Amino acid sequence: MGFGGKIKEWLLDLIYPNYCIGCGNLGQLVCDDCSIGSFEGRIFVEPEIGTLWVAADYNNPIIKQAIGLFKYRYITGLKLFFESLVAKLLQTVKLDTTNVIVVSVPLHFRKKLKRGFNQSELIAELVGRMGGWPVDDILIRRRQTVSQTALSRKDRQDNIRGAFMVRDSNLPRHDVTVILVDDVYTTGATMNECKLVLEKAGFQRVVGLVLAKKRTS
Numbered sequence: 749m750g751f752g753g754k755i756k757e758w759l760l761d762l763i764y765p766n767y768c769i770g771c772g773n774l775g776q777l778v779c780d781d782c783s784i785g786s787f788e789g790r791i792f793v794e795p796e797i798g799t800l801w802v803a804a805d806y807n808n809p810i811i812k813q814a815i816g817l818f819k820y821r822y823i824t825g826l827k828l829f830f831e832s833l834v835a836k837l838l839q840t841v842k843l844d845t846t847n848v849i850v851v852s853v854p855l856h857f858r859k860k861l862k863r864g865f866n867q868s869e870l871i872a873e874l875v876g877r878m879g880g881w882p883v884d885d886i887l888i889r890r891r892q893t894v895s896q897t898a899l900s901r902k903d904r905q906d907n908i909r910g911a912f913m914v915r916d917s918n919l920p921r922h923d924v925t926v927i928l929v930d931d932v933y934t935t936g937a938t939m940n941e942c943k944l945v946l947e948k949a950g951f952q953r954v955v956g957l958v959l960a961k962k963r964t965s
């Protein structure tokens with residue numbers, strides 16, 4: 749982060765004083781008690797991605813609020829909260845290999861430019877730092893897609909097909925576990941497409957990791 753970014757972060761921290769979004773106590777954006785209460789740490793097996801590591805339930809009001817904030821800004825209080833969720837999740841899943849790369853679901857560069865950051869990239873950085881694994885931007889978004897929210901499951905899959913590619917690199921691909929990171933898991937259409945593209949490029953083991961998963965009813 750550049751100097752301008754640091755100043756902006758400092759200003760935002762001033763504007764948004766840390767009252768806990770869970771219980772209202774002054775101190776942290778999410779206090780220790782509320783943080784423990786909102787962590788779930790579950791391993792799902794989903795048809796779209798296979799193994800999916802999930803830190804929290806999106807329907808938990810604290811998580812919903814935190815992720816709502818995260819869409820617009822990345823203040824220090826959020827960073828600390830997400831760090832604690834990721835740390836607890838990595839303790840829960842206990843990955844038994846060091847042969848790992850962390851890859852985020854990419855945003856189209858135009859969208860990233862508009863928003864200023866890519867949420868999944870920021871979470872991937874946390875995962876890499878806490879797990880001691882390299883983060884690689886091996887996935888590229890080659891075209892913009894229309895917003896997925898209003899689409900049916902089938903249309904989401906059609907919408908996302910062909911949106912990603914793996915860039916050339918000398919990374920070893922066999923016996924590597926790719927941790928594919930996104931902020932929220934909804935239908936899994938995006939992660940599914942990323943996984944297919946990674947597998948086609950020779951990565952045999954892909955697991956998903958998200959901060960939160962929406963309940964499917």
Ligand SMILES: [Zn+2]
Nearest residue numbers: 768771779782
């Ligand atoms: Zn609290």
